[in-house]
Amino acid sequence: MEAFEALLGRRTVPLPKLGEPGPDDATLARWLEAAAAAPDHGKLVPFRFLIVRGEGRRKLASLLERALLSERDSPPPGELEKMRTNPLRVPLVLIAWAELRPDHPKIPEIEQIEAVAAAVENLLVAIHATGFGAKWATGFPAYSPTVRQGLGLPATGRIVAIIYVGTPKAEQALPPRPAVADIARLWPENRPFGAGDGS
Numbered sequence: 001m002e003a004f005e006a007l008l009g010r011r012t013v014p015l016p017k018l019g020e021p022g023p024d025d026a027t028l029a030r031w032l033e034a035a036a037a038a039p040d041h042g043k044l045v046p047f048r049f050l051i052v053r054g055e056g057r058r059k060l061a062s063l064l065e066r067a068l069l070s071e072r073d074s075p076p077p078g079e080l081e082k083m084r085t086n087p088l089r090v091p092l093v094l095i096a097w098a099e100l101r102p103d104h105p106k107i108p109e110i111e112q113i114e115a116v117a118a119a120v121e122n123l124l125v126a127i128h129a130t131g132f133g134a135k136w137a138t139g140f141p142a143y144s145p146t147v148r149q150g151l152g153l154p155a156t157g158r159i160v161a162i163i164y165v166g167t168p169k170a171e172q173a174l175p176p177r178p179a180v181a182d183i184a185r186l187w188p189e190n191r192p193f194g195a196g197d198g199s
Protein backbone atom coordinates (compact mmCIF):
# COMPACT_ATOMS: atom_id res chain seq x y z
CA MET A 1 0.00 0.00 0.00
CA GLU A 2 1.26 3.45 -0.88
CA ALA A 3 2.30 5.59 2.11
CA PHE A 4 -0.40 8.27 1.85
CA GLU A 5 -3.08 5.66 1.28
CA ALA A 6 -2.00 3.96 4.51
CA LEU A 7 -1.79 7.22 6.47
CA LEU A 8 -5.14 8.54 5.31
CA GLY A 9 -6.89 5.17 5.43
CA ARG A 10 -5.91 4.16 8.96
CA ARG A 11 -8.87 4.11 11.27
CA THR A 12 -9.86 2.50 14.55
CA VAL A 13 -11.52 -0.87 14.13
CA PRO A 14 -13.75 -1.54 17.16
CA LEU A 15 -13.33 -4.84 19.00
CA PRO A 16 -16.53 -6.50 17.77
CA LYS A 17 -15.29 -5.98 14.22
CA LEU A 18 -11.87 -7.54 14.81
CA GLY A 19 -11.43 -11.28 14.37
CA GLU A 20 -9.01 -14.03 13.47
CA PRO A 21 -6.42 -14.37 12.15
CA GLY A 22 -3.72 -12.37 13.86
CA PRO A 23 -0.39 -11.72 12.14
CA ASP A 24 2.34 -14.30 11.70
CA ASP A 25 5.62 -13.59 13.47
CA ALA A 26 7.32 -12.12 10.39
CA THR A 27 4.51 -9.60 9.92
CA LEU A 28 4.49 -8.72 13.61
CA ALA A 29 8.25 -8.19 13.50
CA ARG A 30 7.84 -5.79 10.54
CA TRP A 31 5.25 -3.80 12.49
CA LEU A 32 7.62 -3.52 15.43
CA GLU A 33 10.44 -2.43 13.11
CA ALA A 34 8.13 0.33 11.87
CA ALA A 35 7.43 1.29 15.49
CA ALA A 36 11.13 1.46 16.27
CA ALA A 37 11.63 3.86 13.33
CA ALA A 38 9.76 6.60 15.21
CA PRO A 39 11.48 9.88 16.08
CA ASP A 40 13.19 9.48 19.42
CA HIS A 41 14.83 12.53 21.02
CA GLY A 42 18.23 11.58 22.41
CA LYS A 43 17.85 8.04 21.05
CA LEU A 44 16.76 6.85 24.47
CA VAL A 45 14.65 4.06 22.94
CA PRO A 46 11.84 4.49 25.47
CA PHE A 47 9.36 2.35 23.48
CA ARG A 48 8.71 -1.14 24.74
CA PHE A 49 6.07 -3.67 23.69
CA LEU A 50 4.46 -6.64 25.35
CA ILE A 51 3.02 -9.20 22.95
CA VAL A 52 0.00 -10.94 24.38
CA ARG A 53 -1.65 -13.78 22.48
CA GLY A 54 -3.02 -17.27 23.01
CA GLU A 55 -3.32 -18.18 26.67
CA GLY A 56 -1.60 -14.89 27.62
CA ARG A 57 -4.84 -13.08 26.75
CA ARG A 58 -6.68 -15.03 29.45
CA LYS A 59 -4.04 -14.05 32.00
CA LEU A 60 -4.27 -10.43 30.88
CA ALA A 61 -8.06 -10.49 31.23
CA SER A 62 -7.81 -11.87 34.74
CA LEU A 63 -5.16 -9.27 35.66
CA LEU A 64 -7.40 -6.43 34.39
CA GLU A 65 -10.36 -7.79 36.32
CA ARG A 66 -8.35 -8.21 39.53
CA ALA A 67 -6.92 -4.70 39.17
CA LEU A 68 -10.31 -3.08 38.73
CA LEU A 69 -11.76 -4.95 41.71
CA SER A 70 -8.84 -4.04 43.94
CA GLU A 71 -8.60 -0.36 42.95
CA ARG A 72 -12.27 0.62 42.60
CA ASP A 73 -14.87 0.32 45.37
CA SER A 74 -17.83 -0.58 43.22
CA PRO A 75 -16.88 -0.66 39.55
CA PRO A 76 -19.77 -0.44 37.08
CA PRO A 77 -20.66 -3.97 35.92
CA GLY A 78 -20.10 -2.98 32.28
CA GLU A 79 -16.56 -1.90 33.07
CA LEU A 80 -15.83 -5.17 34.87
CA GLU A 81 -17.20 -7.13 31.94
CA LYS A 82 -14.93 -5.22 29.55
CA MET A 83 -11.85 -6.04 31.64
CA ARG A 84 -12.86 -9.69 31.74
CA THR A 85 -13.54 -10.08 28.05
CA ASN A 86 -11.72 -7.48 25.92
CA PRO A 87 -8.39 -9.31 25.61
CA LEU A 88 -10.21 -12.48 24.54
CA ARG A 89 -12.06 -10.77 21.70
CA VAL A 90 -9.01 -10.35 19.47
CA PRO A 91 -6.13 -12.63 18.45
CA LEU A 92 -3.43 -10.22 19.60
CA VAL A 93 -2.98 -7.49 22.19
CA LEU A 94 0.09 -5.28 22.07
CA ILE A 95 0.88 -3.21 25.13
CA ALA A 96 3.08 -0.25 24.30
CA TRP A 97 4.84 1.25 27.30
CA ALA A 98 7.44 3.87 27.99
CA GLU A 99 10.54 2.92 29.89
CA LEU A 100 11.07 6.36 31.37
CA ARG A 101 14.31 7.88 32.50
CA PRO A 102 12.85 10.49 34.85
CA ASP A 103 16.16 12.07 35.77
CA HIS A 104 17.53 12.39 32.28
CA PRO A 105 19.46 15.69 32.16
CA LYS A 106 18.25 16.71 28.68
CA ILE A 107 15.13 14.88 27.60
CA PRO A 108 12.00 15.59 29.68
CA GLU A 109 9.61 12.75 30.48
CA ILE A 110 6.94 14.16 28.21
CA GLU A 111 9.25 13.82 25.20
CA GLN A 112 10.01 10.24 26.10
CA ILE A 113 6.26 9.53 26.17
CA GLU A 114 5.81 11.43 22.90
CA ALA A 115 8.38 9.14 21.27
CA VAL A 116 6.35 6.12 22.38
CA ALA A 117 3.15 7.70 21.01
CA ALA A 118 4.95 8.25 17.70
CA ALA A 119 5.98 4.59 17.73
CA VAL A 120 2.38 3.56 18.39
CA GLU A 121 1.15 5.57 15.41
CA ASN A 122 3.80 3.99 13.16
CA LEU A 123 2.62 0.62 14.40
CA LEU A 124 -1.04 1.42 13.72
CA VAL A 125 -0.28 2.58 10.19
CA ALA A 126 1.83 -0.53 9.55
CA ILE A 127 -0.99 -2.72 10.86
CA HIS A 128 -3.46 -1.03 8.52
CA ALA A 129 -1.06 -1.13 5.57
CA THR A 130 -0.77 -4.92 5.85
CA GLY A 131 -4.53 -5.52 5.86
CA PHE A 132 -5.06 -5.88 9.60
CA GLY A 133 -7.00 -3.64 11.97
CA ALA A 134 -6.41 -2.23 15.42
CA LYS A 135 -7.74 -0.10 18.21
CA TRP A 136 -5.65 2.06 20.55
CA ALA A 137 -7.15 1.97 24.04
CA THR A 138 -6.10 3.37 27.39
CA GLY A 139 -8.66 3.88 30.17
CA PHE A 140 -8.34 2.32 33.58
CA PRO A 141 -5.76 -0.39 32.74
CA ALA A 142 -3.27 2.13 31.35
CA TYR A 143 -3.07 3.98 34.66
CA SER A 144 -3.51 1.16 37.14
CA PRO A 145 -0.51 0.38 39.38
CA THR A 146 -1.85 -3.17 39.78
CA VAL A 147 -1.80 -3.68 36.01
CA ARG A 148 1.66 -2.13 35.71
CA GLN A 149 3.07 -4.41 38.37
CA GLY A 150 1.17 -7.47 37.13
CA LEU A 151 2.72 -6.97 33.69
CA GLY A 152 6.15 -6.85 35.26
CA LEU A 153 6.85 -3.21 34.34
CA PRO A 154 9.23 -1.20 36.49
CA ALA A 155 8.01 1.72 38.62
CA THR A 156 9.33 4.00 35.84
CA GLY A 157 7.15 2.23 33.25
CA ARG A 158 4.10 4.02 31.79
CA ILE A 159 1.55 2.25 29.66
CA VAL A 160 0.90 4.40 26.58
CA ALA A 161 -1.40 2.16 24.56
CA ILE A 162 -3.20 -1.11 24.79
CA ILE A 163 -3.58 -2.06 21.15
CA TYR A 164 -6.19 -4.63 20.20
CA VAL A 165 -5.29 -6.23 16.88
CA GLY A 166 -7.04 -8.57 14.48
CA THR A 167 -8.43 -8.93 10.99
CA PRO A 168 -11.30 -6.55 10.18
CA LYS A 169 -14.49 -8.53 9.62
CA ALA A 170 -15.83 -5.84 7.29
CA GLU A 171 -14.72 -2.58 5.79
CA GLN A 172 -14.76 0.05 8.53
CA ALA A 173 -16.13 3.49 7.61
CA LEU A 174 -13.56 6.25 7.69
CA PRO A 175 -14.45 8.81 10.39
CA PRO A 176 -14.69 12.46 9.35
CA ARG A 177 -11.34 14.21 9.55
CA PRO A 178 -10.79 17.81 10.56
CA ALA A 179 -10.35 20.23 7.66
CA VAL A 180 -6.82 21.51 7.17
CA ALA A 181 -8.14 25.06 7.51
CA ASP A 182 -9.42 24.22 11.01
CA ILE A 183 -6.09 22.95 12.29
CA ALA A 184 -3.52 25.09 10.49
CA ARG A 185 -3.08 28.85 10.43
CA LEU A 186 -0.59 30.99 8.62
CA TRP A 187 1.52 32.93 11.06
CA PRO A 188 1.85 35.87 11.56
CA GLU A 189 -1.05 36.61 9.17
CA ASN A 190 -3.33 34.64 11.48
CA ARG A 191 -5.64 33.20 8.88
CA PRO A 192 -6.56 29.61 8.08
CA PHE A 193 -4.34 27.72 5.68
CA GLY A 194 -5.83 25.83 2.76
CA ALA A 195 -9.22 27.50 2.92
CA GLY A 196 -9.53 27.28 -0.84
CA ASP A 197 -8.45 30.86 -1.43
CA GLY A 198 -5.00 29.96 -2.73
CA SER A 199 -3.38 30.56 0.65
Ligand SMILES: Cc1cc2nc3c(=O)[nH]c(=O)nc-3n(C[C@H](O)[C@H](O)[C@H](O)COP(=O)(O)O)c2cc1C
Binds near residue numbers: 138175
Ligand atom coordinates in the same frame (compact mmCIF):
# COMPACT_ATOMS: atom_id res chain seq x y z
C1 LIG B 1 -3.77 8.54 23.76
C2 LIG B 1 -4.96 7.87 23.15
C3 LIG B 1 -5.79 7.10 23.95
C4 LIG B 1 -6.91 6.48 23.42
N1 LIG B 1 -7.71 5.74 24.24
C5 LIG B 1 -8.85 5.21 23.74
C6 LIG B 1 -9.71 4.47 24.59
O1 LIG B 1 -9.45 4.28 25.77
N2 LIG B 1 -10.84 3.98 24.05
C7 LIG B 1 -11.17 4.17 22.73
O2 LIG B 1 -12.22 3.73 22.29
N3 LIG B 1 -10.33 4.82 21.90
C8 LIG B 1 -9.20 5.35 22.38
N4 LIG B 1 -8.35 6.01 21.54
C9 LIG B 1 -8.62 5.99 20.09
C10 LIG B 1 -9.37 7.20 19.64
O3 LIG B 1 -10.62 7.26 20.28
C11 LIG B 1 -9.55 7.15 18.14
O4 LIG B 1 -8.30 7.18 17.52
C12 LIG B 1 -10.39 8.31 17.69
O5 LIG B 1 -11.71 8.08 18.04
C13 LIG B 1 -10.31 8.59 16.22
O6 LIG B 1 -10.73 7.48 15.48
P1 LIG B 1 -9.78 6.85 14.37
O7 LIG B 1 -8.67 6.16 15.09
O8 LIG B 1 -10.67 5.92 13.59
O9 LIG B 1 -9.28 7.97 13.54
C14 LIG B 1 -7.21 6.62 22.04
C15 LIG B 1 -6.37 7.40 21.24
C16 LIG B 1 -5.27 8.02 21.78
C17 LIG B 1 -4.38 8.86 20.90
